[in-house]
Amino acid sequence: RGTLRIIETAYYPEIIDPQSGMPVAPGTVGELVLTTLGRSGSPLIRYRTGDLVKQKIIDPADHAVNQELALEGGILGRTDDMISVRGVNLYPGMIDEIVRTLHEVAEYQVEIFSRRGMEEMRLRIEPVPACPDPRQLQQGLE
Structure with a gap:
Protein backbone atom coordinates (compact mmCIF):
# COMPACT_ATOMS: atom_id res chain seq x y z
CA ARG A 1 0.00 0.00 0.00
CA THR A 79 -17.78 5.12 6.89
CA ASP A 80 -20.92 3.61 5.40
CA ASP A 81 -19.14 0.22 5.10
CA MET A 82 -19.49 -0.18 8.85
CA ILE A 83 -21.31 -3.24 10.13
CA SER A 84 -22.51 -3.93 13.63
CA VAL A 85 -22.06 -7.45 14.99
CA ARG A 86 -23.49 -8.08 18.47
CA GLY A 87 -23.22 -4.36 19.24
CA VAL A 88 -19.61 -4.06 18.08
CA ASN A 89 -18.93 -1.71 15.16
CA LEU A 90 -16.62 -3.29 12.57
CA TYR A 91 -15.19 -1.95 9.33
CA PRO A 92 -14.18 -4.34 6.55
CA GLY A 93 -10.80 -2.59 6.44
CA MET A 94 -10.17 -3.47 10.08
CA ILE A 95 -10.83 -7.15 9.40
CA ASP A 96 -8.60 -7.01 6.31
CA GLU A 97 -5.79 -5.38 8.28
CA ILE A 98 -5.86 -8.15 10.90
CA VAL A 99 -6.21 -11.09 8.49
CA ARG A 100 -3.49 -9.80 6.15
CA THR A 101 -0.96 -9.90 9.00
CA LEU A 102 -1.29 -13.71 8.96
CA HIS A 103 1.03 -15.02 6.26
CA GLU A 104 -0.65 -18.43 6.39
CA VAL A 105 -3.88 -16.98 4.88
CA ALA A 106 -4.12 -16.95 1.07
CA GLU A 107 -7.70 -15.64 0.82
CA TYR A 108 -10.62 -15.07 3.13
CA GLN A 109 -14.35 -14.35 3.07
CA VAL A 110 -16.49 -12.62 5.67
CA GLU A 111 -20.14 -13.62 5.95
CA ILE A 112 -22.59 -11.56 8.00
CA PHE A 113 -25.84 -13.33 8.87
CA SER A 114 -28.68 -13.03 11.33
CA ARG A 115 -29.36 -15.72 13.92
CA ARG A 116 -32.22 -15.33 16.40
CA GLY A 117 -32.39 -11.60 15.67
CA MET A 118 -28.66 -10.99 16.27
CA GLU A 119 -26.09 -10.19 13.62
CA GLU A 120 -23.21 -12.67 13.55
CA MET A 121 -20.01 -12.90 11.55
CA ARG A 122 -18.34 -15.96 10.05
CA LEU A 123 -14.77 -15.76 8.73
CA ARG A 124 -13.85 -18.39 6.15
CA ILE A 125 -10.16 -18.72 5.35
CA GLU A 126 -8.18 -20.43 2.63
CA PRO A 127 -4.71 -21.24 3.95
CA VAL A 128 -1.64 -21.03 1.73
CA PRO A 129 -0.58 -24.46 0.43
CA ALA A 130 2.50 -24.40 2.69
CA CYS A 131 0.47 -23.78 5.87
CA PRO A 132 1.86 -26.27 8.43
CA ASP A 133 -1.35 -26.69 10.46
CA PRO A 134 -4.63 -25.18 9.15
CA ARG A 135 -6.50 -26.22 12.33
CA GLN A 136 -4.07 -24.27 14.50
CA LEU A 137 -4.54 -21.24 12.23
CA GLN A 138 -8.32 -21.53 12.62
CA GLN A 139 -8.06 -21.80 16.41
CA GLY A 140 -5.82 -18.73 16.49
CA LEU A 141 -8.48 -16.72 14.65
CA GLU A 142 -11.28 -17.74 17.01
Whole structure:
Protein backbone atom coordinates (compact mmCIF):
# COMPACT_ATOMS: atom_id res chain seq x y z
CA ARG A 1 0.00 0.00 0.00
CA GLY A 2 1.18 3.49 -0.77
CA THR A 3 0.75 6.84 0.91
CA LEU A 4 -1.77 9.57 0.07
CA ARG A 5 -0.69 13.10 0.96
CA ILE A 6 -2.93 16.06 1.84
CA ILE A 7 -1.25 19.40 1.10
CA GLU A 8 -1.82 21.41 4.26
CA THR A 9 -1.28 24.78 2.58
CA ALA A 10 -4.55 24.19 0.68
CA TYR A 11 -6.57 22.20 3.24
CA TYR A 12 -6.88 21.90 6.98
CA PRO A 13 -7.29 18.13 7.44
CA GLU A 14 -8.65 16.38 10.52
CA ILE A 15 -9.08 12.68 11.25
CA ILE A 16 -12.01 12.01 13.57
CA ASP A 17 -13.93 9.12 15.09
CA PRO A 18 -16.97 8.73 12.78
CA GLN A 19 -19.36 8.20 15.72
CA SER A 20 -18.18 10.76 18.27
CA GLY A 21 -16.68 13.38 15.96
CA MET A 22 -13.66 13.62 18.25
CA PRO A 23 -10.07 13.58 16.90
CA VAL A 24 -8.29 10.22 16.84
CA ALA A 25 -4.64 9.60 17.70
CA PRO A 26 -2.10 9.35 14.87
CA GLY A 27 -1.97 5.78 13.57
CA THR A 28 -5.67 5.20 14.36
CA VAL A 29 -8.26 4.75 11.59
CA GLY A 30 -10.79 7.57 11.41
CA GLU A 31 -12.86 9.67 9.01
CA LEU A 32 -11.13 12.37 6.96
CA VAL A 33 -12.59 15.87 7.46
CA LEU A 34 -11.39 18.74 5.25
CA THR A 35 -11.61 22.53 5.48
CA THR A 36 -10.49 24.48 2.41
CA LEU A 37 -8.13 27.37 3.07
CA GLY A 38 -8.05 29.11 -0.30
CA ARG A 39 -11.68 29.16 -1.44
CA SER A 40 -13.33 32.44 -0.50
CA GLY A 41 -16.52 32.16 -2.57
CA SER A 42 -17.75 28.79 -1.37
CA PRO A 43 -15.40 27.32 1.21
CA LEU A 44 -15.80 23.84 2.62
CA ILE A 45 -15.81 24.00 6.39
CA ARG A 46 -15.26 20.70 8.23
CA TYR A 47 -16.50 18.69 5.23
CA ARG A 48 -16.92 15.06 6.27
CA THR A 49 -15.66 13.05 3.32
CA GLY A 50 -16.87 9.65 4.56
CA ASP A 51 -13.39 8.30 3.73
CA LEU A 52 -11.62 6.16 6.32
CA VAL A 53 -7.92 6.97 6.61
CA LYS A 54 -5.01 6.46 8.98
CA GLN A 55 -2.38 9.13 9.62
CA LYS A 56 1.08 7.80 8.94
CA ILE A 57 3.40 8.46 11.86
CA ILE A 58 6.42 10.33 10.50
CA ASP A 59 9.34 12.27 11.91
CA PRO A 60 8.06 15.72 13.00
CA ALA A 61 11.10 17.37 11.39
CA ASP A 62 10.13 15.92 8.00
CA HIS A 63 6.49 16.96 8.51
CA ALA A 64 7.47 20.60 9.16
CA VAL A 65 9.38 20.74 5.88
CA ASN A 66 6.82 18.94 3.71
CA GLN A 67 3.63 20.61 5.00
CA GLU A 68 1.72 17.45 4.09
CA LEU A 69 -0.43 15.03 6.05
CA ALA A 70 0.59 11.50 5.06
CA LEU A 71 -2.25 8.96 4.97
CA GLU A 72 -0.93 5.41 5.24
CA GLY A 73 -2.49 3.11 2.65
CA GLY A 74 -4.53 5.91 1.07
CA ILE A 75 -8.29 5.62 1.51
CA LEU A 76 -8.93 2.46 3.52
CA GLY A 77 -12.71 2.34 3.20
CA ARG A 78 -15.89 4.28 3.74
CA THR A 79 -17.78 5.12 6.89
CA ASP A 80 -20.92 3.61 5.40
CA ASP A 81 -19.14 0.22 5.10
CA MET A 82 -19.49 -0.18 8.85
CA ILE A 83 -21.31 -3.24 10.13
CA SER A 84 -22.51 -3.93 13.63
CA VAL A 85 -22.06 -7.45 14.99
CA ARG A 86 -23.49 -8.08 18.47
CA GLY A 87 -23.22 -4.36 19.24
CA VAL A 88 -19.61 -4.06 18.08
CA ASN A 89 -18.93 -1.71 15.16
CA LEU A 90 -16.62 -3.29 12.57
CA TYR A 91 -15.19 -1.95 9.33
CA PRO A 92 -14.18 -4.34 6.55
CA GLY A 93 -10.80 -2.59 6.44
CA MET A 94 -10.17 -3.47 10.08
CA ILE A 95 -10.83 -7.15 9.40
CA ASP A 96 -8.60 -7.01 6.31
CA GLU A 97 -5.79 -5.38 8.28
CA ILE A 98 -5.86 -8.15 10.90
CA VAL A 99 -6.21 -11.09 8.49
CA ARG A 100 -3.49 -9.80 6.15
CA THR A 101 -0.96 -9.90 9.00
CA LEU A 102 -1.29 -13.71 8.96
CA HIS A 103 1.03 -15.02 6.26
CA GLU A 104 -0.65 -18.43 6.39
CA VAL A 105 -3.88 -16.98 4.88
CA ALA A 106 -4.12 -16.95 1.07
CA GLU A 107 -7.70 -15.64 0.82
CA TYR A 108 -10.62 -15.07 3.13
CA GLN A 109 -14.35 -14.35 3.07
CA VAL A 110 -16.49 -12.62 5.67
CA GLU A 111 -20.14 -13.62 5.95
CA ILE A 112 -22.59 -11.56 8.00
CA PHE A 113 -25.84 -13.33 8.87
CA SER A 114 -28.68 -13.03 11.33
CA ARG A 115 -29.36 -15.72 13.92
CA ARG A 116 -32.22 -15.33 16.40
CA GLY A 117 -32.39 -11.60 15.67
CA MET A 118 -28.66 -10.99 16.27
CA GLU A 119 -26.09 -10.19 13.62
CA GLU A 120 -23.21 -12.67 13.55
CA MET A 121 -20.01 -12.90 11.55
CA ARG A 122 -18.34 -15.96 10.05
CA LEU A 123 -14.77 -15.76 8.73
CA ARG A 124 -13.85 -18.39 6.15
CA ILE A 125 -10.16 -18.72 5.35
CA GLU A 126 -8.18 -20.43 2.63
CA PRO A 127 -4.71 -21.24 3.95
CA VAL A 128 -1.64 -21.03 1.73
CA PRO A 129 -0.58 -24.46 0.43
CA ALA A 130 2.50 -24.40 2.69
CA CYS A 131 0.47 -23.78 5.87
CA PRO A 132 1.86 -26.27 8.43
CA ASP A 133 -1.35 -26.69 10.46
CA PRO A 134 -4.63 -25.18 9.15
CA ARG A 135 -6.50 -26.22 12.33
CA GLN A 136 -4.07 -24.27 14.50
CA LEU A 137 -4.54 -21.24 12.23
CA GLN A 138 -8.32 -21.53 12.62
CA GLN A 139 -8.06 -21.80 16.41
CA GLY A 140 -5.82 -18.73 16.49
CA LEU A 141 -8.48 -16.72 14.65
CA GLU A 142 -11.28 -17.74 17.01
